[in-house]
Amino acid sequence: MADEALFLLLHNEMVSGVYKSAEQGEVENGRCITKLENMGFRVGQGLIERKNTVLLLADLFRFTKDTARFKDELDIMKFICKDFWTTVFKKQIDNLRTNHQGIYVLQDNKFRLLTQMSAGKQYLEHASKYLAFTCGLIRGGLSNLGIKSIVTAEVSSMPACKFQVMIQKL
Amino acid sequence: MSRPASRRPEYHKINKDLFVLTYGALVAQLCKDYEKDEDVNKYLDKMGYGIGTRLVEDFLARSCVRRCHSYSEIADIIAQVAFKMYLGITPTVTCNNSSRNEFSLILDKNPMAEFVEELPAGRSSLCYCNLLCGIIRGALEMVHLPADVTFLQDRLKGDSVTEIGITFLKKQDEKKYRQKK
Numbered sequence: 001m002a003d004e005a006l007f008l009l010l011h012n013e014m015v016s017g018v019y020k021s022a023e024q025g026e027v028e029n030g031r032c033i034t035k036l037e038n039m040g041f042r043v044g045q046g047l048i049e050r051k052n053t054v055l056l057l058a059d060l061f062r063f064t065k066d067t068a069r070f071k072d073e074l075d076i077m078k079f080i081c082k083d084f085w086t087t088v089f090k091k092q093i094d095n096l097r098t099n100h101q102g103i104y105v106l107q108d109n110k111f112r113l114l115t116q117m118s119a120g121k122q123y124l125e126h127a128s129k130y131l132a133f134t135c136g137l138i139r140g141g142l143s144n145l146g147i148k149s150i151v152t153a154e155v156s157s158m159p160a161c162k163f164q165v166m167i168q169k170l
Numbered sequence: 171m172s173r174p175a176s177r178r179p180e181y182h183k184i185n186k187d188l189f190v191l192t193y194g195a196l197v198a199q200l201c202k203d204y205e206k207d208e209d210v211n212k213y214l215d216k217m218g219y220g221i222g223t224r225l226v227e228d229f230l231a232r233s234c235v236r237r238c239h240s241y242s243e244i245a246d247i248i249a250q251v252a253f254k255m256y257l258g259i260t261p262t263v264t265c266n267n268s269s270r271n272e273f274s275l276i277l278d279k280n281p282m283a284e285f286v287e288e289l290p291a292g293r294s295s296l297c298y299c300n301l302l303c304g305i306i307r308g309a310l311e312m313v314h315l316p317a318d319v320t321f322l323q324d325r326l327k328g329d330s331v332t333e334i335g336i337t338f339l340k341k342q343d344e345k346k347y348r349q350k351k
Contacts, residue, residue, distance in 0.1 A: 005228045006256050007189040009221045010301075014196055017217055021203075039195040046191040046285075088188055133192075 004090065004112075011113060014039070015129050036132035037139075044140020047088070073167060076145050077104050084141055102167035106138075107160070114159035127155040131163075138163060190284055197298060207295040214297070218304020219311075226309035229255065241338045244315065245273040248306065248336075257281050261334075271338040274322060280332050289326050297321050303334060316340065 018035050022028040081093035085108070095107035113130050117123055131153035139151045148168040155161040200210045233251050238244045242265060249261045253275070261275040282299045289296055297303075303319040310317045316339045323333035 003189055003256060005225065006221075007192060009224055010189060010192055010196070010217075013217045013220050014192075016220075017213070035199065039192070039199055042195040042198070043188070043191045046194070047188065 008113065008116070011130075011133060014133070019129065033128065033132045036129070037136035040133035040136025040138075041140035041143070042136075043133075044137040044142075045144050046140075047084070047137070048141045048144040073102075073147065074098065076142070076147060077106075077165070079145075080138060080141060081106055088137070102169070104165040104167075106163040106165065108163070109160045111159050111161045114155070114161060118158045120157055122158075124155060124158070127158060127161070128153065131155070131161060135163065138165060187281075187284065190282055193282055193301065194285055197296075201290060201293060201296070207293055207297075211295075211297045211300045214300035215304040215307075218301035218306075219308035220304075221301070222305035222308025222310075223312050225256075225305060226312045229309070241271050241273065244310075244338075245275070245336060249275050252309075266335070273336045273338075275334040275336065277332040277334070280325060283326055283332075286326060294327070297324065298326050299324075299332070306334070306336065310336075310338075 015036065018032045022032050077096060077098070081096050085091065085093050085106075089108070089112045091108075091110070091112070093106045094109045095105075097105045097107075111131075111134075113134065114127060117127070117130065135151040135153050139149055142149050142151075142165070150166045150168065151163060152166075153161055153163045197210070197214070200213055204210050204213065229252055232255065235247055235251060238247065242263070245263045245265075249263045254260050259277060259279055259281060261277045264274045264276065266272040266274055280299060282302065286298060289298065300321070303321060307317060307319040310319075318335075318337040318339065320335055321333070322335040323329035323331055325332045
């Protein structure tokens with residue numbers, strides 16, 4: 001889709017722009033990742049409109065049993081894997097795993113933002129730069145769905161990658 | 171747990187404007203990083219240029235436009251094909267001078283600024299959509315049509331429309347000569 005091309009190019013320019021204006025080093029790298037993640041967070045919040053989540057929060061508070069709460073949480077994660085991922089990346093998450101204690105791993109075997117980069121191990125060290133924004137995106141979307149989380153990503157072989165979501169108990 | 175199925179679509183509404191929202195987050199970040207409006211404008215233009223040089227390939231692959239014989243044809247294609255394809259709008263094209271190398275694209279609706287009601291305080295000379303100028307400039311340069319592209323009017327600054335001015339820099343007969351080769 002044409003608008004996907006625009007977003008992909010903008011995202012890549014943002015990543016190189018953020019790194020170009022930074023100096024070398026671990027600290028700077030961390031700062032750049034944070035910047036990108038924060039931008040993703042804002043966008044993630046914008047994608048899930050807050051006004052529509054009021055009903056969801058009311059539901060969450062109605063249930064006091066932990067099992068009911070987890071079921072809601074799992075529903076939300078499934079929503080992220082299906083509807084959310086499809087709207088943003090035109091495909092679903094390929095695999096969702098959880099330990100039923102607040103940790104979820106979302107696996108995308110052909111992550112849209114990495115397919116143009118390489119197929120395999122080439123440029124692996126740069127992959128994290130291209131995942132930071134999306135980590136923020138997930139965190140922002142979840143935030144507007146009433147869930148506080150920490151999202152990290154790992155890549156072992158492009159274009160497959162895994163997003164790890166750690167739910168923070170309020 | 172029973173929950174009426176009809177409830178679900180309501181609170182699972184996802185905004186489709188990924189590009190527009192991302193752009194907004196970018197501009198907000200740049201406003202934090204740079205104090206002067208002209209620095210943000212310059213950065214956006216440069217970024218747009220980088221995007222334009224690559225976007226033009228995508229555009230040519232998707233659109234199969236035929237070869238143009240005049241600057242006004244090119245301006246029409248930018249407005250009617252490219253803008254439509256990437257932003258879903260069709261700006262009006264006007265020609266601003268008799269030598270037919272200065273054009274304006276008039277947008278009465280600007281999708282990139284859809285969620286922006288007004289410029290942030292203290293940012294009155296911010297060209298919010300300056301990325302667009304860079305994109306057009308970069309794309310044109312990749313097809314050997316250097317041009318100056320700037321905002322002539324901006325709705326966000328209080329004007330009635332948003333107007334992008336394109337000034338092609340090569341003389342018309344020079345271009346014809348090159349094509350004949």
